[in-house]
Amino acid sequence: MNEYPFLAYLAARVSIGLAGTMLSVTIGWHLYQNSGNPFDLALVGLMQILPMLSLFIVSGWAVDHFPRRSVLMTCAIIEAVVYIGLALAMRQEELNKFIIYSLLFVHGCARTFYSPALQAVLPNVVSREALPRAIAITGAAWTAASTVGPFAAGLMIAWVDYGTYWLLVGLSTLGACFFFLLPAAPASGSVGRDLKHLLSGIHYVWANPIVLPSITLDMVIVLLGSVMALLPVYAIDVLKVGPETLGLLRAMPALGGVMMGVLLAKLPPMRRAGMQLFIAFFIYAAAILVFAVSKTLWISLLALWVYGASDMISVNIRNSVIQLATPDELRGRVSAVNMLFIYTSNELGDFRGGSVAALIGPVATVLTGAMMAFAVALGGCWLFPKLRRLDRVTDVQV
Numbered sequence: 001m002n003e004y005p006f007l008a009y010l011a012a013r014v015s016i017g018l019a020g021t022m023l024s025v026t027i028g029w030h031l032y033q034n035s036g037n038p039f040d041l042a043l044v045g046l047m048q049i050l051p052m053l054s055l056f057i058v059s060g061w062a063v064d065h066f067p068r069r070s071v072l073m074t075c076a077i078i079e080a081v082v083y084i085g086l087a088l089a090m091r092q093e094e095l096n097k098f099i100i101y102s103l104l105f106v107h108g109c110a111r112t113f114y115s116p117a118l119q120a121v122l123p124n125v126v127s128r129e130a131l132p133r134a135i136a137i138t139g140a141a142w143t144a145a146s147t148v149g150p151f152a153a154g155l156m157i158a159w160v161d162y163g164t165y166w167l168l169v170g171l172s173t174l175g176a177c178f179f180f181l182l183p184a185a186p187a188s189g190s191v192g193r194d195l196k197h198l199l200s201g202i203h204y205v206w207a208n209p210i211v212l213p214s215i216t217l218d219m220v221i222v223l224l225g226s227v228m229a230l231l232p233v234y235a236i237d238v239l240k241v242g243p244e245t246l247g248l249l250r251a252m253p254a255l256g257g258v259m260m261g262v263l264l265a266k267l268p269p270m271r272r273a274g275m276q277l278f279i280a281f282f283i284y285a286a287a288i289l290v291f292a293v294s295k296t297l298w299i300s301l302l303a304l305w306v307y308g309a310s311d312m313i314s315v316n317i318r319n320s321v322i323q324l325a326t327p328d329e330l331r332g333r334v335s336a337v338n339m340l341f342i343y344t345s346n347e348l349g350d351f352r353g354g355s356v357a358a359l360i361g362p363v364a365t366v367l368t369g370a371m372m373a374f375a376v377a378l379g380g381c382w383l384f385p386k387l388r389r390l391d392r393v394t395d396v397q398v
Contacts, residue, residue, distance in 0.1 A: 004181075005125045005181070005182055005183050006125055006126055006134065008178045008179070008181035008182055009121070009122065009125050009138075009178075009179075009182060010137070010138060010141050011175075011178045012072070012076070012175045012176075012178035012179045012182075013118065013138060013141065013142055013145075013175075014141055014142065014144070014145045015145075015171045015172070015174045015175035015178060016076060016079070016114070016171070016172060016175040017142045017145035017146060017149065018145045018148065018149045018152070018171050019079065019083070019149075019168045019171040019172050019175070020111075020149070021145065021146045021149030021150055021153070021250075021254070022149045022150070022152060022153040022156070022164065022167070022168055022171075023083070023086075023107075023153075023168055024044075024150070024228070024250075025149070025150045025153035025154060025157075025246065025247060025250050026153050026156070026157060026164045026165065026168075027044055027086070027100075027104070028041055028044060028229070028231075028232045029153075029157055029232055029243055029246060030090060030095075030157075030162070031044065031095075031097075031100075032232045032233065032236070034095055037358065038230070038233055038354045038355075038357045038358045038362070039354055039355060039358045040097075040354075041229045041230070041232065041233075041350065041353075041354040042229065042350065042351045042352075042353070042354025042355040042358070043101060043351075043354075044101075044104060044229070044350065044354075045229055045348065045349070045350030045351040045353075045354065046348075046351045047101050047104035047105045047107075047108055048104065048107070048108040048111065048350075049108070049348045049351065050105065050108065051105060051108035051109040051111070051112045052108065052111070052112045052339065052340055053340070055109065055112045055113075056112060056116075056336045056337065056339065056340040057202075057333075057336070059112045059113045059116055059332075059336050060116055060332045060333035060334070060335065060336025060337065061332070061333060062113060062332070063113070063116045063117045063120050063331075063332025063333070063335065063336065064120070064330070064331070064332035064333055065332075067184065068117045068120055068121040068124065068332070069121065069179060069180075069182045069183070069184060071113055071114070071117040072114060072117050072118065072121065072179040072182075073176050073179045073180060074113075075110040075111070075113050075114035075117070076114070076172050076173070076175045076176035076179060077172075077173075077176050078106065078107075078109075078110040079107060079110050079111075079114075079172040080168075080169050080172035080173050080176070082103050082104075082106050082107045082110070083165050083166075083168040083169040083172060084165075084169055085099070085103045086100065086103055086165045086168075087162065087163075087165035087166050087169065089103065090162040090165060091162055112339075115335070115336075115339040115342075116332050116333075116335035116336040116338075116339050117332065117335075119319075119322075119323070119331070119335040119338070119339070120331040120332040120335045121182070122134060122135070122138065122323070123323065123331065124183070125182065125183065131323060131324065132320060132324070133265070135316070135319055135320055135323060136261065136264055136265035136316070137265060139261045139312070139315065139316060139319065140258050140261035140262050140265060143254050143257040143258035143261050143308075143312065144254075144258045145254075146251075146253075146254030146257065146258075147251050147254035147255045147257075147258050148251070149251075149254075150246075150247045150248075150249075150250030150251040150254065151247040151248055151250070151251040152247070153247055153250070154243045154244045154245070154246050154247020154248065154250070155244060155247060157243045157247075158242070158243050158244055200330055200333050202333075202337055204326070204330055204333075204334050204337075205334060205337045205338075209386050209387075210321060210386065210387055210390060211318075211321055211322060213380065213383075213384040213386075213387045214277065214314075214317065214318050214321065214387055215318055215322075215338060215341045216341070217281065217376065217377070217380040217384075218281075218314050218315075218318060218341070218345065219341040219342070219345040220345070220376050221281055221284065221285070221345075221373045221376050221377060222311070222345035222349055223345045223348055223349040223352060224349070224352070224369050224372040224373050224376065225284065225285060225288045225349075225366075225369040225370060225372065225373035226345070226349030226350060226352075226353055226369070227288060227291055227292075227304075227307070227353065227366050227369070228250070228253070228349075228350060228353075229349070229350030229351075229353040229354045230353050230354065230357055230362050230365065230366065231246060231249050231250055232246060233357060233362045234249070234300070234362060235249060237362065238295060238362065238363065239295065239297055239300060241297065245297070248301065249300065249301065249304060252301050252302075252304035252305045252307075252308065253304050253305070253307050253308030253311070254308055255305060255308065256304070256305035256306060256307065256308030256309035256310075256312070257308040257309060257311060257312040257315075258312075259309060260308075260309040260310075260312040260313060261312050261316065264312070264313070264316050270316075270317070270392070271391055271392065272390075272391060273317050273390050273391065273392060274386075274387045274388045274389055274390030274391075275388060275389075276313060276317070277313065277314055277317050277387070277390075278377060278380065278381045278388060280310045280311070280313035280314050281310075281314070281373070281376075281377035281380070282374070282377050283306060283310040284307060284310040284311055284314075284373065284377075285370050285373035285374040285377060286306075286370075286374075287303045287304070287306040287307040287310060288303075288307065288366060288369060288370035288373060289367070289370035289371075289374075290302075290303040290306075291303035291304060291307065291366060292363055292366035292367040292369075292370055293363070293367065318338070319338075322334060322335070322338055353365055353366075353369070356368075
């Protein structure tokens with residue numbers, strides 16, 4: 001493994017990851033504190049998913065057509081500008097939600113191009129032989145950033161409140177500088193602009209009997225069961241805690257994920273990966289169920305830890321399959337499809353959680369999501385026997 005470019009990639013990913021996870025906590029706290037309406041949290045998720053839904057085909061094409069380092073640097077700079085806008089908007093006596101949501105929409109547009117580029121550039125930084133180890137290391141590092149970010153955001157809100165957004169500006173700018181240190185690899189080649197080339201990523205995923213069900217099941221289960229958008233509601237209304245503890249709640253899934261990621265990196269290559277995936281789905285649903293009914297802080301924290309650890313197993317299997325089975329000239333478009341599934345599950349899941357909670361309350365919303373997650377995992381285990389019987393992720397070839 002070429003250490004210096006990989007370390008630059010890792011540092012950039014951690015910096016941008018810290019900024020993104022801190023934003024989710026900070027903006028959620030400020031909006032809910034201002035209005036007390038869970039639907040405001042739903043709109044935060046919607047502003048992040050709408051760009052992905054509308055631009056993912058174009059973003060995948062761009063990542064395969066333009067130098068990936070340039071795409072990453074441009075997106076990091078755009079995110080820094082968005083954070084400057086939020087820092088200024090939040091200082092107004094009366095929040096202008098139109099400006100705030102517009103800035104979040106621009107942030108979502110940048111993420112639509114950034115996320116597939118981040119995935120697609122890694123095989124250009126390390127060799128194919130080193131790729132599985134690099135995936136494990138980057139997964140653990142990103143999740144570590146997700147662990148520190150929410151907790152740091154809670155502390156920053158308590159200490160400097162709206163000044164937190166200026167820290168995000170610094171982190172995104174630092175990320176752009178680290179991306180500049182990556183090898184100036186050219187684009188994978190001239191990519192046609194016709195509909196066939198634009199849709200090649202979708203065709204690849206649709207034709208793969210392992211990739212399609214694995215990312216679809218993960219998307220549906222997370223969409224139905226995600227609790228992340230409701231953590232400010234649980235912190236204020238159910239557990240009766242302040243912003244510091246909200247940061248701890250938000251950090252627990254990431255802490256579980258990073259601990260599981262480190263364990264997966266140290267263990268031999270996973271056997272019976274398909275069955276392990278379904279077991280992780282069931283554990284994930286059980287963690288949601290426990291969190292839904294808990295009114296005790298330490299039980300809620302433990303449930304969120306298990307929630308994140310089980311999700312990391314799914315993430316590791318899915319990302320390894322996609323990276324190892326996709327040719328480089330298609331990697332941007334396939335990564336864009338994968339990111340569409342991820343963003344749909346995370347951001348649209350946040351919108352579902354916030355909007356349903358506004359109607360039936362947070363506890364009933366999370367409890368219903370747990371039941372539906374159990375049902376999807378059970379149905380997927382029956383509907384996709386080939387995925388269930390998958391032994392090693394490397395069994396799926398290019």
